[in-house]
Amino acid sequence: MRLTDIPTRTYRSYYRALRALACMWPFENSRSLIYKSLVKKMGHNVVIMPFVYCIYGTNLVIGDDVFINTGVILEDAGGICIGDGTHIGCKAILMTTDHRYENDGLKCIELKPITIGKNVWIGANTSILPGVTVGEGAVIGAGAVVTSDVEPYSVVGGVPAKKIKMRKTGRSS
Numbered sequence: 001m002r003l004t005d006i007p008t009r010t011y012r013s014y015y016r017a018l019r020a021l022a023c024m025w026p027f028e029n030s031r032s033l034i035y036k037s038l039v040k041k042m043g044h045n046v047v048i049m050p051f052v053y054c055i056y057g058t059n060l061v062i063g064d065d066v067f068i069n070t071g072v073i074l075e076d077a078g079g080i081c082i083g084d085g086t087h088i089g090c091k092a093i094l095m096t097t098d099h100r101y102e103n104d105g106l107k108c109i110e111l112k113p114i115t116i117g118k119n120v121w122i123g124a125n126t127s128i129l130p131g132v133t134v135g136e137g138a139v140i141g142a143g144a145v146v147t148s149d150v151e152p153y154s155v156v157g158g159v160p161a162k163k164i165k166m167r168k169t170g171r172s173s
């Protein structure tokens with residue numbers, strides 16, 4: 001171990017402990033405060049249920065009035081931005097890392113940010129893949145695997161996710 005490793009290791013351990021604490025903290029209001037100290041930016045009136053885990057936290061931006069239900073995993077290495085008023089259902093996974101698999105081995109990774117617009121409803125058990133942008137007001141049906149961008153105010157579902165219909169309240173038709 002080199003002397004110069006000490007601050008980095010301490011820093012990493014601090015964040016690791018904070019992420020685990022936030023995930024398991026039993027009290028609603030103070031849980032949000034722990035996340036606030038962990039993430040890059042967090043708005044007002046955010047509710048994060050127990051057992052939500054962010055892999056880094058430091059690359060996560062959460063808007064106002066966001067609700068994140070239990071069991072959600074936010075793999076934010078490449079950056080995740082969640083718009084105001086968005087709801088994320090139980091056990092959704094948002095992932096921002098792809099392995100470059102063309103050559104031998106999997107050590108080479110590619111980071112692609114995920115952007116979730118305002119007032120999006122992400123159903124339970126969904127997977128949002130690296131680089132996806134979900135437009136404002138869209139609905140992602142339960143169990144969907146979202147491999148490409150989602151049109152604003154559309155309702156999508158399935159594997160891979162396809163458009164089912166448009167929301168009646170949507171601005172686009």
Ligand SMILES: CC(C)(COP(=O)(O)OP(=O)(O)OC[C@H]1O[C@@H](n2cnc3c(N)ncnc32)[C@H](O)[C@@H]1OP(=O)(O)O)[C@@H](O)C(=O)NCCC(=O)NCCS
Pocket residue numbers: 069088089090122123124125139140141142143144155156157158164
């Ligand atoms: C996507 C969803 C909102 C659509 O609800 P809806 O507007 O009432 O739509 P309908 O039930 O009328 O279904 C319309 C069509 O979409 C299909 N569909 C509905 N939900 C689907 C889904 N999750 N995946 C794939 N297809 C779906 C239906 O089979 C139907 O197809 P058909 O016209 O060929 O018969 C809803 O089905 C859903 O998935 N809700 C998420 C629930 C959830 O995860 N809650 C979070 C709790 S933490």
